[in-house]
Amino acid sequence: MKKTIVAALALVLLALPAVAQETIKLGAFFDLSGRAAFIGTPTKLVAEMVVDKINAEGGINGRKLELIIGDTEANPAKAASLAKKFIHKDKVVAIIGPTMTDTGMAVKAIANAGKTPILMTVGGDPVIMGEQFGPFDWVFKSPQRSRTAVERLLGYLRDKGLSRIALLSAADGFGKDGAGWIERLSASYGIEIVARESFGARDSDMTAQLTKVRAAAPQALVVWTIGPAGAIVAKNALQLGLALPLFQCHGLPDPKYIELAGAASEGNRMPATKLLVADQLPDADRQKPVIAEFIRLYRERGYDQQFPINTHSGYAWDAILLLANAIRQAGTEAEALRQAIENTRDYVGVSGIYNLNALDHNGLDVDSMVMVEVKNGRFVLAD
Known part of the structure; x- marks a missing residue:
């Protein structure tokens, strides 16, 4: 009798659904x-x-x-x-x-x-x-990769005839990585870096660096950072009357950036994923239905x-x-x-x-x- 019960229990356990450790x-x-x-x-x-x-x-x-x-x-x-x-x-x-x-x-x-x-x-x-x-x-x-974003940006600058740039980057790992790729690749795109400045990722004012940038007379300003620092640079540039096209990196395309920078964000350009402009993608784009499903959920x-x-x-x-x-x-x-x-x-x-x-x-x-x-x-x- 005991053996019959044990055998029956074994069959029940085998029939149970997968447990948590599975x-x-x-x-x-x-x-x-x-x-x-x-x-x-x-x-x-x-x-x-x-x-x-x-x-x-x-x-x-x-x-x-x-x-x-x-x-x-x-x-x-x-x-x-x-x-x-x-x-x-x-x-x-x-x-x-x-x-x-x-x-x-x-x-x-x-x-x-x-x-x-x-x-x-x-x-x-x-x-x-x-x-x-x-x-x-x-x-x-x-x-x-930062390199991919840099190549997208440098190609755009070249196509727009902007060959003299100033580069501002955060002194953290991300900022150094992007700045390094710009320095390595810019010449191959026919672009010269005429000013190079850095700032702390938590700095609250970049006026000193932007003042040096203005003295170098670049055609465009490229900034490589994430978070509030990018918006601070944009606002400082506007306050200084620095009439330069401003380009941010692929870490900043975010409605929060527009909120923080306010009017200083207007006209700013940057590389981004297609997710940010999903409604502007052609129907033939293979990513479009995937992005649409993501947005829906x-x-x-x-x-x-x-x-x-x-x-x-x-x-x-x-x-x-x-x-x-x-x-x-x-x-x-x-x-x-x-x-x-x-x-x-x-x-x-x-x-x-x-x-x-x-x-x-x-x-x-x-x-x-x-x-x-x-x-x-x-x-x-x-x-």
Whole structure:
């Protein structure tokens, strides 16, 4: 009798649905506090949105995704601690995030040592560059490379006949990365940098740097930073009567920038993802239906009430779907998954069409970006 009961219980247990440990665990950390929380918080919301979408559609190969959320607090040491926790305690399959280049660099070596794929949502290139920046075998990123944004911007400047520029950049990892690419590539576009100034990412006045810029008589001003600093430069330039076309980087196309800079934002131009001008895309654009679905879900959740859609909004969507597609193909064994991500071809995302390889762990080209301009308080495609 006892053996019969045991056998019956075993059959019942086999018939039960998958239990919690069968979820696919993903670490996800962003700046939910600190100076980049305005990017990190909505990025977290989008990560949750896309995971809910995947799970509602049956998960991946019958398994649900589970996000383990962390706040990096814009602190590289905190990011490093969280990365170690994700890998060694939580035993995650992969990591999504962080938000900033500096925090990304703090966890790059940790992900490589832990042989855990990480799909970053940072702007700077060093996270997927080798040589002095260290190996990047396990590191991928969904936002365009700074180099890609620089090439889009320099090509536009050349086409507009603006060959003498002044460059202002933040003294953080992101600012240095963008400035470095401009310095390396500008000559090949026939562009001369006639003034070069930097500022602290949290500085509240850049008048001194702009005064030096004016003395150099450039034809255009290029600024490379994220956050309020970009708006401060725009306002300082207007206050000084600096009558120069102002170009910001791909980190600033955001309604918040227009709000902070006010009238000083009018006419400013910058490279951006197509998400920012979705209603102006031709119907033949392969990204258009993907972007439309993203916008629909984002608005259904009411996220746009607090965090209006901006150029950063789709990065977590793309990172998680790149990962999900790779898991469908290769499963969750670490090396097989890493190779599947690296071999991604023709994934049509919100931020572009991705084609990765062993040397390029981003996979987006210049055509993934458009130039936008602030006109009458909103972003439009630049002429």
